[in-house]
Each structure stands twice: as structure tokens, then as C-alpha cells.
Amino acid sequence: MHPSPITALPGPYLLFLGDxxxxxxxxxxxxxxxxxxxxxxxxxxxxxxxxxxxxxxMTPAQAHAQGARAMVIGVANAGxxxxxxxxxxxxxxxxxxxxxxxxxxxxxRDIPGLRDTADRLGRQLLDVRQPPEAIPVASGRRRxxxxxxxxxxxxxxxxxxxxxxxxxxxxDRGIDADFRATGQTGxxxxxxxxxxxxxxxxxxxxxxxxxxxxxxxxxxxxxxxxGSLFHPAYxxxxxxxxxxxxxxxxxxxxxxxxxxxxxxxxxxxxxxxETICMAIRLGQRTNPAIRCAGVSLNTAHLDADVAARLxxxxxxxxxxxxxDPMRRGEAFERLVAECLAPA
Amino acid sequence: MHPSPITALPGPYLLFLGDxxxxxxxxxxxxxxxxxxxxxxxxxxxxxxxxxxxxxxMTPAQAHAQGARAMVIGVANAGxxxxxxxxxxxxxxxxxxxxxxxxxxxxxRDIPGLRDTADRLGRQLLDVRQPPEAIPVASGRRRxxxxxxxxxxxxxxxxxxxxxxxxxxxxDRGIDADFRATGQTGxxxxxxxxxxxxxxxxxxxxxxxxxxxxxxxxxxxxxxxxGSLFHPAYxxxxxxxxxxxxxxxxxxxxxxxxxxxxxxxxxxxxxxxETICMAIRLGQRTNPAIRCAGVSLNTAHLDADVAARLxxxxxxxxxxxxxDPMRRGEAFERLVAECLAPA
Numbered sequence: 001m002h003p004s005p006i007t008a009l010p011g012p013y014l015l016f017l018g019d020x021x022x023x024x025x026x027x028x029x030x031x032x033x034x035x036x037x038x039x040x041x042x043x044x045x046x047x048x049x050x051x052x053x054x055x056x057x058m059t060p061a062q063a064h065a066q067g068a069r070a071m072v073i074g075v076a077n078a079g080x081x082x083x084x085x086x087x088x089x090x091x092x093x094x095x096x097x098x099x100x101x102x103x104x105x106x107x108x109r110d111i112p113g114l115r116d117t118a119d120r121l122g123r124q125l126l127d128v129r130q131p132p133e134a135i136p137v138a139s140g141r142r143r144x145x146x147x148x149x150x151x152x153x154x155x156x157x158x159x160x161x162x163x164x165x166x167x168x169x170x171x172d173r174g175i176d177a178d179f180r181a182t183g184q185t186g187x188x189x190x191x192x193x194x195x196x197x198x199x200x201x202x203x204x205x206x207x208x209x210x211x212x213x214x215x216x217x218x219x220x221x222x223x224x225x226x227g228s229l230f231h232p233a234y235x236x237x238x239x240x241x242x243x244x245x246x247x248x249x250x251x252x253x254x255x256x257x258x259x260x261x262x263x264x265x266x267x268x269x270x271x272x273x274e275t276i277c278m279a280i281r282l283g284q285r286t287n288p289a290i291r292c293a294g295v296s297l298n299t300a301h302l303d304a305d306v307a308a309r310l311x312x313x314x315x316x317x318x319x320x321x322x323x324d325p326m327r328r329g330e331a332f333e334r335l336v337a338e339c340l341a342p343a
Numbered sequence: 344m345h346p347s348p349i350t351a352l353p354g355p356y357l358l359f360l361g362d363x364x365x366x367x368x369x370x371x372x373x374x375x376x377x378x379x380x381x382x383x384x385x386x387x388x389x390x391x392x393x394x395x396x397x398x399x400x401m402t403p404a405q406a407h408a409q410g411a412r413a414m415v416i417g418v419a420n421a422g423x424x425x426x427x428x429x430x431x432x433x434x435x436x437x438x439x440x441x442x443x444x445x446x447x448x449x450x451x452r453d454i455p456g457l458r459d460t461a462d463r464l465g466r467q468l469l470d471v472r473q474p475p476e477a478i479p480v481a482s483g484r485r486r487x488x489x490x491x492x493x494x495x496x497x498x499x500x501x502x503x504x505x506x507x508x509x510x511x512x513x514x515d516r517g518i519d520a521d522f523r524a525t526g527q528t529g530x531x532x533x534x535x536x537x538x539x540x541x542x543x544x545x546x547x548x549x550x551x552x553x554x555x556x557x558x559x560x561x562x563x564x565x566x567x568x569x570g571s572l573f574h575p576a577y578x579x580x581x582x583x584x585x586x587x588x589x590x591x592x593x594x595x596x597x598x599x600x601x602x603x604x605x606x607x608x609x610x611x612x613x614x615x616x617e618t619i620c621m622a623i624r625l626g627q628r629t630n631p632a633i634r635c636a637g638v639s640l641n642t643a644h645l646d647a648d649v650a651a652r653l654x655x656x657x658x659x660x661x662x663x664x665x666x667d668p669m670r671r672g673e674a675f676e677r678l679v680a681e682c683l684a685p686a
Binding site for chain 1: 388480481482483484539540541542543544547548573575576577578579581582583584586596607609610621624625628629663
């Protein structure tokens, strides 16, 4: 992977799981284990904790001896804060030579015990929700290299995993491709990126330009989408990301059967066709050659045979490749091939 | 005017002009004199300065005695910073009992002499470029009252003055109407508002909801537009503002003859028709009843007779009211009437 132009996180990671007993709170750790296995060398569970990623258990000192350079807080809790009884373990990590990386809302530097130790030892406290400083206003200028953006009908339905799966499939075919992360989990997986939702509005499109810079003509940036152009709260972020990333290719992401926007019950999820039309229409502003290669349909809640039939039916109905990247198979191969088809 | 739900600036103002000799740097002061005469009771010019608003000259102490409650820095300079030789005059203002208000990039609290004096005296240092804290994510819920948004084909062509002129015309007709400011000059004029461009992306639509809250059924909020839905850098801000303000009525603003986006020479200015279509299409997401009442055409650079003919021709071509609010007249009356027509 090319280094991100922005945040570059130290690695590999020791995954910190605290004393968590609820697997639902450890989604970040599981995502890292599944999507960034090369970046994860072990886990650190405190007394009382019962959640495990299955990675080798090790202390911060053992992890450092085996090459770890950062301890990543791989769990959330309901309040998004860092409980006081975790602080000693994080300090132990700093003293063992590890930087601390967090995707939580609470800022690491606001915890005096951590800040003082990190400053004394010259270690880093890295909050991946903090965007870099000095992001420029977008220039709108075209740049070399190819870009793909995953575009959603709604939030939280597979834009990140679709982008990761496509980047992996491109690389499997010998193509130079980078996953470009725009949210906290994606940034931890990629080891860098920009948290688009935290960028000041005026610079949001500029952040997307910075995230997918000029590259070799055959290089692909696979940009993780955010929100939806139809989202009553986040459409502005989605449009800034579309304009700034100037994608050559879109893949529209949808969850089979989702009818109402998550958390916005009065708002219907737009149709796939509407989403394609609107994304093309708006995206043409900064890349007149933009095209939609197909659809990523999240069928995780369906049985395999029902899902397979639905993917076929939708591909016929929409007249384009429709695949669930988590199920791979021929449908996914067709989607990848269409992404890479000459414009 | 209803108090803004957000920043509420103290007033009336003493306009601080420093030692400026270049009228172009005093646009903020001139705008305040022209659009907020009730908020401006005098000006304060330092030795060496030659620019005047024509308002009575007074010292901070004299201004305070006559009711002033804030001194507004009504000039910019090339660097956007506050020269050290202005600081003594600003301190004098604080000591005279005035708060200091600035629209510059440099933050007032970062100037030690000002911060210390303000803290000692309990005076406020107010940077109108700083958005309020704790802006919520947009809810998307409909709210009572009527809203109008000015929507531009580009930046800097009259969205703020159109909104001010419409709010004034509504009030002249006995309608309860508030101008809702979204940029720094507008905020100084209105005495409150939210600088949309400085809000973190995820909260931009939420800021627009906060700025134009639920109101009496007959009340109108006239919201100052920002950017353009076709702007390669700022379209995200424009879309967030459109979604969050949920306008019932749009007025599209354009400058006669402008062909290329300001500062983006490769980008053509969209047509008025395209802009109407796109704004309606996107705005329907949060207000299905949205409609365009007409066009505000900036003809400041044209002779009166040429402008009058152009406004007529455009009204015929577009089949809707087209007016230059700075020229008032019958065309503007038609635009106002169409804004207020029953939906």
C-alpha cells in the first residue's frame, strides 16, 4: 500500500480489549482481525474480560518485543469514554514502547495520566477521529490515476467492506490499488486516512482530494463512501466526498430489504436506480466520465440460496452486475470485471 | 427580529476602521452601515486612517455613553490578522465597557493583550467565524413556520443581499420575517447566526436546522445561502444548508454574464434552469413542497436601461419573476409576491 498522504498510524498493532464482556462492543477489534490481519499481532485482555479475537494473548512488553508499535483500543463502551481502570493498562503500553491509538470520541490527550506519560516518554497518542490540520479548499483540478467510490443508499450497509473487498480483488489481479479510508474503523484497518465526518465543511471536498492524490495512470484508489446523497443529515458529507474524490467508477451499496433510513423512520431509503442517477448527475461535475459499474447488495441476513436468487434477479432487473462482496463467487467477479472495463 | 438560537452579538456597534486607507478593505463596515443602520451608532478611525463610513466619529468612551455595547472590527487587511498597533485601541474599547467583535481569521483570544484585559474586565471577545459548540446532528423532522433559502449558481453574487432585501420587503408588508445569517458579514448585520462554512461536516445540516427553528405558522425565516450545489469545493455546504433549512421557497441567485466559477476557471457556471432543477430535486428530500419563486439577477455592472431590458427578457424566457433586488421596482415586487403566493 502507498502511504496515506494524511494520518499514518504506527503498526503493527496490539489490540486492547479491556475487560469487555459484550462482543458487540468489540466490533473494531473484530474488523481489524478480519481486514487487517497483517497489522494485528496479538490481543491484550484485562482481568474480568471475556471477549477474545482469537489472536495470541500478550502483554504490551511481549507485543513490543515481537514488533508491535501501537496498542489500539479495539473496544467501545456505551458512553464512548475511556474508563479510569483502563488507564493503567494504557500507561503500561506507553512504557513498553507502544503508541496508543483510539477511535473513541473522548480524546486521549484529555486524560492527564496518559498525556503526561506520553509526553515524558515521547510516545504518540493518536485519535483517529481527529482530522489533520491545514486541509486545503478543493481545487477541482483533475488528477492522474483511477478512482472508485462506494456510494450508499443509506449509512451502515457495507460501503467500507465493499471498498475493502474490491481493493483486495484488484490487487489479486495484479493491479496497484489502495483502499482509502474515510471513517475511523477504515482508518485503523488501512493504517491511515481522513475521518471525513470530522472535517470542517468548507474543506470536506479538499480532504477528499488530499486522500486520493495524483497517482500513476494505472493506479486505483478505492475510496470508502460515507452517508448517502439522500441522507437528511449527512448528504453534504457524501456530496463533498463525491466531488473531491472525482471517481471514474461508482459502486452503489444497498442492504436488501432496508426500507427506512437508519434512525430516520420518516425517510424512505432511495431506490438503487435513483441513487445511481443522482450520483452520476452530481459526480459529472468534477469527472464528466464517471460511470456506475454495478451494485453491492448486502445479503448477510438472507440464506445462501435466497441471496443467490436475489442477486440474479436484481442483476437482471437493473441490467448491471449485482454482487454481495462477502459471498464472493461469480457475481462478484462480474462486478470486479465491470469496474475494470475500459471506460 | 427574533433572537438567533445561536450566537447573539451585543449591540449597537461602534465600527472600528483602524488606520485603513484602502476602501476595499472596509467592505464589512460599509455593509453594516447600509444593512444594519440601527445597529451602528458611530465609527472609530485611528490616526493615519482615511476611510470613513460617514457615521459620526467617536471614541470608545463616547460611543459607550451613547449606548454602544460592542466595537466591531469593520476592516480586513491582506493577511486577515490584527496588526499590533490596533491592539491598544481595542484594549481602550474593552476598558470603555465595549465587547469586541471580529470576523477575521485570527482569533481575538490568541492576542494576549486582549485576552488578559477582557478576562480582567469581564468583557467578551467574539469571533463570528467560530461556530457554536454542541451543534446536534440534523433530525430531518419537519417544523412549523415558513422558510425561504437563496440558492446561488456560484459564490459571491448576491445571495446575502437578496435575502436581506427579501426579509425587508416581507416586513414592509407586515409579515413577521427574520434574516438568518450563515456567513460572517451576515452574522454581523443580523447580530447573530451560524458560520456554516466553519461547522464540522457531520453537523452542517443540523446547524441549518438550529438556525431556522420551529416558529409560528405565519413566520418566515429568510436564510442566507452559501456556495452553489455545482461548486467543486463548497457544494457539500450548500446541500447541507438546503437539507437542514427545509425551505418552502427558493430564490435562485445569479450574476448576469458570469460564465466561469469564481476562482475555478475550468468550471462553467451552471445555467439558472439547471440550478432550479437540481435545487428542487435535492430539496424535495426534506421538504416535498419546495418550489422556486423566481430569480435574483445581479446587474450591478450594467446600465439601468440595459439591466431593465435583461430582467424583462429573462423573466419571459424563464417564465418566472426575475429581479435585481438592488434596483427594486416592479420586477422586485413581482418576485416578493411570488415568494408569498399560496403554495
